[in-house]
Amino acid sequence: MDAVITFTTDFGLADAYVAAMKGVVLGINPGAKLVDICHSVKPRNISQAAFVLSTAYGFFPPRTIHLVVVDPGVGTDRRAIILRTPGADFVAPDNGVLSYIIHQYATGQVVDNRQPLDGAEAFAITESRFWRSPVSPTFHGRDIFAPVAAHLSLGTHPSAFGEPVNSLVVLPLPRPHRTPDGTLVGNVLHIDNFGNLITSLKSGDLPPEDGAITVEVGNEVVHGLSRTYGTAEGLLALIGSSDHLEISLKDGNAGAFLNAKVGDEVKIRGVH
Amino acid sequence: MDAVITFTTDFGLADAYVAAMKGVVLGINPGAKLVDICHSVKPRNISQAAFVLSTAYGFFPPRTIHLVVVDPGVGTDRRAIILRTPGADFVAPDNGVLSYIIHQYATGQVVDNRQPLDGAEAFAITESRFWRSPVSPTFHGRDIFAPVAAHLSLGTHPSAFGEPVNSLVVLPLPRPHRTPDGTLVGNVLHIDNFGNLITSLKSGDLPPEDGAITVEVGNEVVHGLSRTYGTAEGLLALIGSSDHLEISLKDGNAGAFLNAKVGDEVKIRGVH
Amino acid sequence: MDAVITFTTDFGLADAYVAAMKGVVLGINPGAKLVDICHSVKPRNISQAAFVLSTAYGFFPPRTIHLVVVDPGVGTDRRAIILRTPGADFVAPDNGVLSYIIHQYATGQVVDNRQPLDGAEAFAITESRFWRSPVSPTFHGRDIFAPVAAHLSLGTHPSAFGEPVNSLVVLPLPRPHRTPDGTLVGNVLHIDNFGNLITSLKSGDLPPEDGAITVEVGNEVVHGLSRTYGTAEGLLALIGSSDHLEISLKDGNAGAFLNAKVGDEVKIRGVH
Numbered sequence: 056m057d058a059v060i061t062f063t064t065d066f067g068l069a070d071a072y073v074a075a076m077k078g079v080v081l082g083i084n085p086g087a088k089l090v091d092i093c094h095s096v097k098p099r100n101i102s103q104a105a106f107v108l109s110t111a112y113g114f115f116p117p118r119t120i121h122l123v124v125v126d127p128g129v130g131t132d133r134r135a136i137i138l139r140t141p142g143a144d145f146v147a148p149d150n151g152v153l154s155y156i157i158h159q160y161a162t163g164q165v166v167d168n169r170q171p172l173d174g175a176e177a178f179a180i181t182e183s184r185f186w187r188s189p190v191s192p193t194f195h196g197r198d199i200f201a202p203v204a205a206h207l208s209l210g211t212h213p214s215a216f217g218e219p220v221n222s223l224v225v226l227p228l229p230r231p232h233r234t235p236d237g238t239l240v241g242n243v244l245h246i247d248n249f250g251n252l253i254t255s256l257k258s259g260d261l262p263p264e265d266g267a268i269t270v271e272v273g274n275e276v277v278h279g280l281s282r283t284y285g286t287a288e289g290l291l292a293l294i295g296s297s298d299h300l301e302i303s304l305k306d307g308n309a310g311a312f313l314n315a316k317v318g319d320e321v322k323i324r325g326v327h
Numbered sequence: 328m329d330a331v332i333t334f335t336t337d338f339g340l341a342d343a344y345v346a347a348m349k350g351v352v353l354g355i356n357p358g359a360k361l362v363d364i365c366h367s368v369k370p371r372n373i374s375q376a377a378f379v380l381s382t383a384y385g386f387f388p389p390r391t392i393h394l395v396v397v398d399p400g401v402g403t404d405r406r407a408i409i410l411r412t413p414g415a416d417f418v419a420p421d422n423g424v425l426s427y428i429i430h431q432y433a434t435g436q437v438v439d440n441r442q443p444l445d446g447a448e449a450f451a452i453t454e455s456r457f458w459r460s461p462v463s464p465t466f467h468g469r470d471i472f473a474p475v476a477a478h479l480s481l482g483t484h485p486s487a488f489g490e491p492v493n494s495l496v497v498l499p500l501p502r503p504h505r506t507p508d509g510t511l512v513g514n515v516l517h518i519d520n521f522g523n524l525i526t527s528l529k530s531g532d533l534p535p536e537d538g539a540i541t542v543e544v545g546n547e548v549v550h551g552l553s554r555t556y557g558t559a560e561g562l563l564a565l566i567g568s569s570d571h572l573e574i575s576l577k578d579g580n581a582g583a584f585l586n587a588k589v590g591d592e593v594k595i596r597g598v599h
Numbered sequence: 600m601d602a603v604i605t606f607t608t609d610f611g612l613a614d615a616y617v618a619a620m621k622g623v624v625l626g627i628n629p630g631a632k633l634v635d636i637c638h639s640v641k642p643r644n645i646s647q648a649a650f651v652l653s654t655a656y657g658f659f660p661p662r663t664i665h666l667v668v669v670d671p672g673v674g675t676d677r678r679a680i681i682l683r684t685p686g687a688d689f690v691a692p693d694n695g696v697l698s699y700i701i702h703q704y705a706t707g708q709v710v711d712n713r714q715p716l717d718g719a720e721a722f723a724i725t726e727s728r729f730w731r732s733p734v735s736p737t738f739h740g741r742d743i744f745a746p747v748a749a750h751l752s753l754g755t756h757p758s759a760f761g762e763p764v765n766s767l768v769v770l771p772l773p774r775p776h777r778t779p780d781g782t783l784v785g786n787v788l789h790i791d792n793f794g795n796l797i798t799s800l801k802s803g804d805l806p807p808e809d810g811a812i813t814v815e816v817g818n819e820v821v822h823g824l825s826r827t828y829g830t831a832e833g834l835l836a837l838i839g840s841s842d843h844l845e846i847s848l849k850d851g852n853a854g855a856f857l858n859a860k861v862g863d864e865v866k867i868r869g870v871h
Binding site: 329331333335340360362363364365366367382383384386387388391519521522554555557558565567568573578580 | 609610611612613614615616617618619620621622623625626629630633642643671672673674675735736737738741742
């Protein structure tokens with residue numbers, strides 16, 4: 056069956072770890088279509104992987120299987136899980152790397168970093184008959200996650216791989232907040248290949264009169280929102296392709312210019 | 328249909344932008360075969376993308392669709408186009424990134440950076456029914472170019488996507504010239520992963536007696552042409568795999584050794 | 600036919616050399632499934648390519664074709680070969696890049712760097728009717744290896760491409776040795792994306808009482824073996840996913856911490 060399976064890892068491109076996973080998948084489902092999302096996640100950076108995945112999964116065909124292996128706890132007692140949503144399946148360690156997806160199906164309070172689910176199902180991966188044998192304690196991506204994704208792509212129901220799970224680990228995602236003087240404060244979530252600062256502020260967070268806001272980042276102030284990267288001069292702010300507020304530098308690299316890093320604050324002031 | 332679609336971008340490998348485009352393509356044509364040409368084009372470097380594409384497109388099967396998204400003017404009034412040649416289709420912004428292909432089908436004079444075409448057809452991409460909706464003003468690669476390429480791969484005729492266009496934007500490609508004393512002067516077009524300097528001089532530009540020329544680059548002089556990278560010592564010159572004169576360093580990196588950069592002059596003197 | 604063809608090169612990701620090879624393959628076998636193993640091998644580093652390939656090929660489906668182009672002698676008189684093992688085919692220059700595979704099928708003594716084979720067959724690639732024409736003397740990957748791999752994937756027998764070869768070039772692979780005082784000495788073979796030092800010592804080389812050994816690397820000593828990257832603190836040693844002893848740094852980069860490089864010695868002392 057020609058299901059699509061995507062790969063998101065922190066394995067980099069100078070080793071053969073990703074290829075080993077793909078070989079395992081093709082040995083089980085020769086018809087699977089394999090697509091790389093990203094392998095340049097910084098080692099063990101779960102929140103970066105979570106963000107990068109969040110910007111891509113929604114554009115894949117229904118029932119795509121997303122394999123995510125950023126797994127610093129490999130071989131310890133962290134759980135491995137399948138998350139089935141109405142649109143897709145995710146195969147990953149239960150360490151927060153699916154936080155943005157889980158957030159779409161959240162219900163109730165996060166307790167001990169675990170978010171109860173509504174409208175999506177999760178299953179622990181415990182049935183070893185689907186795994187490679189023996190399992191290396193240091194590479195579950197190859198020996199557990201890859202064969203599970205391949206069997207899923209052949210139509211095996213997620214419940215065959217283990218017991219249902221009611222809640223999944225989530226990261227404390229940075230949420231915009233408002234200060235007493237009305238300033239909206241968000242954070243840099245990601246700095247992309249162009250040096251664009253992608254922030255936690257989404258279009259719905261901003262006042263309806265976009266033109267009348269100021270955006271403060273570092274020691275710089277940007278007045279109003281642009282529509283494209285090519286229409287303003289110098290630093291500019293716009294709503295990017297994943298609906299987040301971005302800070303960009305015309306024909307340059309805003310991240311380098313501002314010496315910015317993930318987590319930096321970005322402040323929005325309306326003009327009344 | 329299992330058409331081949333290639334991808335050339337400046338998106339890098341640390342974001343999910345390329346993956347989002349691939350997801351969109353597979354949602355429209357699940358049978359498309361997706362091949363990366365290059366995503367490490369420097370941000371907004373149209374001429375680099377044009378050169379890299381020129382070294383690969385000719386080796387793909389007939390009717391391959393080449394999607395090229397190096398698009399600093401995204402969202403502005405730059406045109407998006409389909410170029411149909413006898414061998415392939417190209418989907419790209421009309422910003423010069425197809426210059427080497429257009430050059431094969433050029434007729435008449437370039438006017439206002441636009442080259443009239445002969446033997447190839449071009450069409451503006453204006454029919455929004457083929458696009459994703461809404462279109463992000465900052466990511467036409469995902470919302471316009473990818474779905475257009477996918478529909479092309481299903482057999483939709485290019486004329487369905489918009490009106491014919493008679494001329495396309497070209498870059499001023501560096502052409503070799505000859506000085507009054509008979510010296511042939513070219514430029515470095517590209518420095519590859521091995522540090523080879525790939526120049527604008529092609530085999531047909533050189534005098535027939537290859538062995539009797541000298542190649543000057545920086546403060547160095549190379550006498551005669553080698554046939555392979557492995558047969559000479561030190562700096563050597565040869566006709567590379569895309570028919571361009573290259574300067575190479577045996578077991579080393581000529582670009583680093585010569586501190587060379589794209590645009591540097593390379594001079595050929597015949598020995599009479 | 601939907602055979603799997605893998606690619607391992609030192610071409611990097613900023614040029615279109617890999618894409619040109621893939622285009623050639625798809626022109627001959629449109630159904631081939633193309634999987635990248637690694638393109639970030641350092642230029643001309645045959646031993647690195649050999650190691651990286653050795654960690655991946657065993658995980659691919661039976662009869663996968665592995666195309667390996669790390670070929671500093673391209674265009675010289677180095678031989679091009681097909682190696683057929685019971686599980687897979689390899690298409691590569693005969694320069695040692697297949698050493699780890701050849702080692703599985705070795706018989707008799709290495710003479711003049713050549714290892715006689717047992718249980719696997721090798722053939723010289725000399726029949727030019729399978730090649731692109733003309734052949735660039737600087738890019739056999741595109742003009743010879745890629746079309747040969749594609750024709751192999753269509754079912755052409757390796758003997759059609761040239762005469763049998765009885766022995767293949769091998770690198771002097773570093774082997775662990777034991778000093779007079781009983782210390783087992785190995786070497787660092789590879790440093791991966793996480794900074795893990797992967798050594799030439801395999802699980803079978805170690806004494807059965809793992810817990811009672813010490814591992815010395817640089818000026819550091821590690822006591823005992825861990826089972827996973829996540830269970831110890833600081834520097835740790837474990838048997839990694841390819842059965843080699845690895846030195847790792849919890850939540851860090853052992854290679855950078857130890858300023859290690861490929862070839863460095865690692866010493867194992869048992870405790871009696």
